[in-house]
Amino acid sequence: xxxxxxxxxxxxxxxxxxxxxxxxxxxxxxxxxxxxxxxxxxxxxxxxxxxxxxxxxxxxxxxxxxxxxxxxxxxxxxxxxxxxxxxxxxxxxxxxxxxxxxxxxxxxxxxxxxxxxxxxxxxxxxxxxxxxxxxxxxxxxxxxxxxxxxxxxxxxxxxxxxxxxxxxxxxxxxxxxxxxxxxxxxxxxxxxxxxxxxxxxxxxxxxxxxxxxxxxxxxxxxxxxxxxxxxxxxxxxxxxxxxxxxxxxxxxxxxxxxxxxxxxxxxxxxxxxxxxxxxxxxxxxxxxxxxxxxxxxxxxxxxxxxxxxxxxxxxxxxxxxxxxxxxxxxxxxxxxxxxxxxxxxxxxxxxxxxxxxxxxxxxxxxxxxxxxxxxxxxxxxxxxxxxxxxxxxxxxxxxxxxxxxxxxxxxxxxxxxxxxxxxxxxxxxxxxxxxxxxxxxxxxxxxxxx
DNA sequence: TCTGGGGTCCTAGGACCC
DNA sequence: TCTGGGGTCCTAGGACCC
Numbered sequence: 001x002x003x004x005x006x007x008x009x010x011x012x013x014x015x016x017x018x019x020x021x022x023x024x025x026x027x028x029x030x031x032x033x034x035x036x037x038x039x040x041x042x043x044x045x046x047x048x049x050x051x052x053x054x055x056x057x058x059x060x061x062x063x064x065x066x067x068x069x070x071x072x073x074x075x076x077x078x079x080x081x082x083x084x085x086x087x088x089x090x091x092x093x094x095x096x097x098x099x100x101x102x103x104x105x106x107x108x109x110x111x112x113x114x115x116x117x118x119x120x121x122x123x124x125x126x127x128x129x130x131x132x133x134x135x136x137x138x139x140x141x142x143x144x145x146x147x148x149x150x151x152x153x154x155x156x157x158x159x160x161x162x163x164x165x166x167x168x169x170x171x172x173x174x175x176x177x178x179x180x181x182x183x184x185x186x187x188x189x190x191x192x193x194x195x196x197x198x199x200x201x202x203x204x205x206x207x208x209x210x211x212x213x214x215x216x217x218x219x220x221x222x223x224x225x226x227x228x229x230x231x232x233x234x235x236x237x238x239x240x241x242x243x244x245x246x247x248x249x250x251x252x253x254x255x256x257x258x259x260x261x262x263x264x265x266x267x268x269x270x271x272x273x274x275x276x277x278x279x280x281x282x283x284x285x286x287x288x289x290x291x292x293x294x295x296x297x298x299x300x301x302x303x304x305x306x307x308x309x310x311x312x313x314x315x316x317x318x319x320x321x322x323x324x325x326x327x328x329x330x331x332x333x334x335x336x337x338x339x340x341x342x343x344x345x346x347x348x349x350x351x352x353x354x355x356x357x358x359x360x361x362x363x364x365x366x367x368x369x370x371x372x373x374x375x376x377x378x379x380x381x382x383x384x385x386x387x388x389x390x391x392x393x394x395x396x397x398x399x400x401x402x403x404x405x406x407x408x409x410x411x412x413x414x415x416x417x418x419x420x421x422x423x424x425x426x427x428x429x430x431x432x433x434x435x436x437x438x439x440x441x442x443x444x445x446x447x448x449x450x
Numbered sequence: 451t452c453t454g455g456g457g458t459c460c461t462a463g464g465a466c467c468c
Numbered sequence: 469t470c471t472g473g474g475g476t477c478c479t480a481g482g483a484c485c486c
Contacts, residue, residue: 217483
């Protein structure tokens, strides 16, 4: 089943009698940044403090991060921005385009601070990390004190507000973090491992089952019909019948809620099995040439990531889509997997394949809204099989050229050197009307203190 | 005018093999 | 009289995450 104590550390302490005593039960911490993108923006612009702020998705499409003031107005995650403009005007909401360069850099800074607390860390997402802490909380007194120490150090060093949750499993740590975020009484830190059962159950009764990590909208709705409404209801439900109805993932979730650790810390980020790059266009496109330029650009983006993890791809998937929200328009979604005769990480080879695919799926008479590529059948470049028509000299050359390309683009910005296929006009470019400066990664955009 | 962009895991069912 | 059964691999689709 994969469920066990979840503890495999070799750190045994010896007692005075040289008898190994059981290692401390695992304690996971989950630390995440509140309203991450908004907080990044606020860290560099004090005028954004205490006013309603949203950060929009690519293409300025949806609200993907909201300040508390905006959440209080009832604006939902993912709400289409154009529908909110009136409301925004009324309440003076400031809307910013997303600035992923900034967020990525800030994310790294947070992780650097957290690593000082525990090297046993899994960077789970751009704004969340899990840590193993059972062997270190005593250095701070207890878990709660450690949580506050993390909070204050991250705040001081990065300007970002974080919350911390502690639990004996990852799912419980997530839940603790949720409590810390939503209930002022915790002051940003919640330790479930140091709570009576009554107290814990009290909190579990207050939170809806859909908030549990691993329980999404669909499953929450099904659970509700079974009268499983709260976190506690789920914890106390019959695990066997849940497994039958929902599968092994649900079984693990319930075990984790009950304190049996099934999910380990993943400290080593595994290589991606597929790499995707896609964008909606800033406006609708009909012209194959222009769409081709966008496809070529996305190939370059994906290929750069591919080389960064030292992999090669065996196939390229390319797709185009019309605007599904315009019901009056003729709709078409085309996609095609183009197998490569030989695995490759060369942007030029991958581009050729993608454009062959585009040629096959493109239909005239439609207005297109989006295109993208996915690199598939990835494997480590080092494990690559020799093929019949191998030409070692070509391969060496290709590797060198790609190295130079990546080097230049890293230093001078993506797309500084690109294939001709990616074009120069960028008719497809997304809207990003209100992007803040790349304060931390570009000399020309450093914040200025006045 | 206008609606994001990535990923993973699991399961069921079909093809195929012996 | 009567139509096996088990194993593996692959794919598509569904669910979840941020």
